[in-house]
Amino acid sequence: xxxxxxxxxxxxKWLKAVVIGSAVLPxxxxxxxxxxxxxxxxxxxxxxxxxxxxxxxxxxLKVFETNGAILSRVSDLLGDDSNEKLRExxxxxxxxxxxxxxxxxxxxxxxxxxxxxxxxxxxxxxxAPRDIDFSDRPSFSHHRDDGPQPYIxxxxxxxxxxEPFFDMSVRRARADGGFGGTLSASLLPSYFAEFYRELxxxxxxxxxxxxxxxxxxxxRWPVLPKPAxxxxxxxxxxRIEPGADAVARAVRxxxxxxxxxxxxxxxxxxxxxxxxxxxxxxxIQATWLKQSALLTxxxxxxxxxxxxxxxxxxxxxxxxxxxxxxxxxxxxxxxxVEETLRQAQKLEAMGRLTGGVAHDFxxxxxxxxNNLFLVARQNPHLQGSRALTAMERxxxxxxxxxxxxxxxxxxxxxxPESIRLQETLPQVLDLIRPAVGSSIAxxxxxxxxxxxxxxxxxxxxxxxxxxxxxxxxxxxxxxxxNIDAGNALPAEVPSDVSGAIVRVTVxxxxxxxxxxxxxxxxxxxFTTKPPGHGTGLGLSQVYGxxxxxxGTARIESRVGMxxxxxxxxxxxxxTAPAADVAAAPASERLELRVLLAEDNADVAGATVAVxxxxxxxxxxxxxxxxxxxFLEVREERYDLLLxxxxxPGDMDGLALARHxxxxxxxxxxxxxxxxxxxAADAAKFGLDVVPKPCAPEVLASVIRKAIAGRPAxx
Numbered sequence: 001x002x003x004x005x006x007x008x009x010x011x012x013k014w015l016k017a018v019v020i021g022s023a024v025l026p027x028x029x030x031x032x033x034x035x036x037x038x039x040x041x042x043x044x045x046x047x048x049x050x051x052x053x054x055x056x057x058x059x060x061l062k063v064f065e066t067n068g069a070i071l072s073r074v075s076d077l078l079g080d081d082s083n084e085k086l087r088e089x090x091x092x093x094x095x096x097x098x099x100x101x102x103x104x105x106x107x108x109x110x111x112x113x114x115x116x117x118x119x120x121x122x123x124x125x126x127x128a129p130r131d132i133d134f135s136d137r138p139s140f141s142h143h144r145d146d147g148p149q150p151y152i153x154x155x156x157x158x159x160x161x162x163e164p165f166f167d168m169s170v171r172r173a174r175a176d177g178g179f180g181g182t183l184s185a186s187l188l189p190s191y192f193a194e195f196y197r198e199l200x201x202x203x204x205x206x207x208x209x210x211x212x213x214x215x216x217x218x219x220r221w222p223v224l225p226k227p228a229x230x231x232x233x234x235x236x237x238x239r240i241e242p243g244a245d246a247v248a249r250a251v252r253x254x255x256x257x258x259x260x261x262x263x264x265x266x267x268x269x270x271x272x273x274x275x276x277x278x279x280x281x282x283x284i285q286a287t288w289l290k291q292s293a294l295l296t297x298x299x300x301x302x303x304x305x306x307x308x309x310x311x312x313x314x315x316x317x318x319x320x321x322x323x324x325x326x327x328x329x330x331x332x333x334x335x336x337v338e339e340t341l342r343q344a345q346k347l348e349a350m351g352r353l354t355g356g357v358a359h360d361f362x363x364x365x366x367x368x369x370n371n372l373f374l375v376a377r378q379n380p381h382l383q384g385s386r387a388l389t390a391m392e393r394x395x396x397x398x399x400x401x402x403x404x405x406x407x408x409x410x411x412x413x414x415x416p417e418s419i420r421l422q423e424t425l426p427q428v429l430d431l432i433r434p435a436v437g438s439s440i441a442x443x444x445x446x447x448x449x450x451x452x453x454x455x456x457x458x459x460x461x462x463x464x465x466x467x468x469x470x471x472x473x474x475x476x477x478x479x480x481x482n483i484d485a486g487n488a489l490p491a492e493v494p495s496d497v498s499g500a501i502v503r504v505t506v507x508x509x510x511x512x513x514x515x516x517x518x519x520x521x522x523x524x525x526f527t528t529k530p531p532g533h534g535t536g537l538g539l540s541q542v543y544g545x546x547x548x549x550x551g552t553a554r555i556e557s558r559v560g561m562x563x564x565x566x567x568x569x570x571x572x573x574x575t576a577p578a579a580d581v582a583a584a585p586a587s588e589r590l591e592l593r594v595l596l597a598e599d600n601a602d603v604a605g606a607t608v609a610v611x612x613x614x615x616x617x618x619x620x621x622x623x624x625x626x627x628x629x630f631l632e633v634r635e636e637r638y639d640l641l642l643x644x645x646x647x648p649g650d651m652d653g654l655a656l657a658r659h660x661x662x663x664x665x666x667x668x669x670x671x672x673x674x675x676x677x678x679a680a681d682a683a684k685f686g687l688d689v690v691p692k693p694c695a696p697e698v699l700a701s702v703i704r705k706a707i708a709g710r711p712a713x714x
């Protein structure tokens with residue numbers, strides 16, 4: 001930031017004072033208007049609530065008086081007839097009841113119940129169902145025990161249709177004055193709710209309810225949940241003191257839903273009920289805030305105009321400084337992008353070089369592995385000898401090395417294996433100790449009950465090695481590195497993974513990472529090390545490995561307090577099948593006609609010899625195109641196609657396999673790969689893929705699996 005002259009500083013101060021002064025007057029006007037709008041919002045809400053309560057009262061009275069008249073007509077229609085006579089007249093009664101309720105949308109039905117709680121007649125069905133017992137309803141016991149006063153039930157659910165309803169019922173007396181049953185008109189709460197919805201103009205903030213004197217809610221807008229779903233008594237029962245006068249002014253009160261706001265209620269004359277309308281403070285304030293926002297929209301241009309006219313000089317100065325800073329930021333960003341591109345190009349070149357070397361090296365290992373098998377089979381006395389065992393170990397180590405190289409170059413298909421950390425972690429520690437040097441004390445422990453995980457062993461070892469090297473760089477003067485493994489507790493598992501999780505924690509006592517950089521450490525090419533001392537790919541590989549394994553990674557660090565990296569890896573299911581193909585004894589003869597497609601003559605020669613020793617008749621094709629020609633010779637039939645993926649010509653192994661699937665669907669196909677980006681595509685296509693080098697026993701198992709899986713017609 002450049003240093004300004006004293007006069008420029010004074011000018012800026014004066015402009016700031018003018019800006020502040022030009023904002024004060026509009027602010028005073030604004031706050032005065034906001035205060036007025038607040039009072040107006042409360043007044044309007046009170047008027048709306050009072051009107052809703054008044055109209056709802058008139059509507060409810062009309063409905064209940066209509067229902068009372070219908071029940072009176074039903075009583076006249078029944079007369080003093082006995083239950084037997086009423087059953088004889090049921091068809092006529094049913095027709096009369098249907099005519100009475102026709103065109104009344106509030107009615108669910110009219111029911112005539114005898115003194116035992118059984119239905120005599122209804123407008124809903126003919127004949128009336130006799131198997132429903134109404135004697136357990138409160139309305140029945142009320143009329144049987146207490147007298148002729150009308151009774152309004154709570155919200156009920158129909159036993160035949162499942163509809164919610166409530167009853168308005170009266171007592172039916174026999175000729176001798178005894179209890180003869182009840183007459184009830186069932187009302188639909190949805191009718192009242194729809195009326196309240198229209199009355200509120202679909203305003204969800206204005207709530208209207210029809211309530212019994214004991215607080216039982218019969219109908220409401222917005223609609224309540226069904227009684228069976230209601231979370232508790234508060235959802236279906238409220239306590240409101242109805243207005244004592246005819247005006248029932250809106251007053252501030254605690255609302256039925258537990259909030260505070262404006263409420264108006266009115267009793268229904270002649271019925272133990274009342275209607276209530278209310279609006280909570282939050283809704284009223286929302287209206288006020290909306291109006292205040294409109295005032296803000298009107299005032300802001302005026303205020304901004306005044307402030308802008310006074311602060312234009314200051315704004316220009318700020319913009320010029322910001323433009324210079326933006327230019328510098330763009331230059332830095334472009335340099336970072338160019339550096340990232342260079343790193344990506346380096347990685348791509350390294351990956352291609354590594355992949356090519358790994359492909360050739362795997363072919364060499366394949367030759368050695370197959371010839372070792374031949375030597376052992378042709379010279380049984382050498383089996384188990386130290387020399388052969390050492391060479392077999394060397395082949396396995398070489399295969400593991402190429403897998404690690406391909407994993408680093410991002411060209412290794414993910415090959416999960418079941419790993420017991422109790423056995424694997426000590427071996428990894430032995431790899432780490434030479435890599436970090438004697439100045440770093442490396443320790444590790446695995447809980448005895450730690451579950452088995454299923455990961456790519458090479459990538460797992462590479463991830464721990466990357467973390468160990470980072471820890472070494474963070475402790476140039478030496479220190480302690482600890483790797484701890486165990487089953488993760490549910491509370492510590494990140495939300496983006498689920499199921500049983502094993503946690504592997506790598507801890508160091510190094511310099512730590514500041515909070516600004518901590519969120520970016522898993523990004524490719526990001527590094528906190530000086531130029532030339534880090535690629536920015538180590539933690540990226542760690543995070544990518546965890547993601548491919550179905551888990552995730554987290555990092556914790558504080559400057560001067562060290563760093564902890566947690567790897568969260570899914571535990572292997574007890575019922576999951578083993579990831580590797582089980583090796584079957586190669587001594588069992590296959591007796592198959594095999595077409596081998598392999599461009600490397602030495603690999604082909606060794607593989608042909610192994611297959612022939614297994615009992616196969618083998619024909620070798622030096623390319624995919626030649627293998628295709630052999631297949632098209634109808635006189636020759638094959639039981640299996642065994643092909644390398646990477647081959648010269650127009651048709652590689654994957655293209656050849658697809659051609660065979662289309663032209664010879666009954667012919668099993670097994671692919672081999674020392675390095676190929678198409679290996680994953682082959683697996684997606686449902687093809688068996690064996691890695692190079694591949695032990696003859698494993699190759700035999702894969703061939704048997706492929707033969708066993710071919711269609712029965714083959």
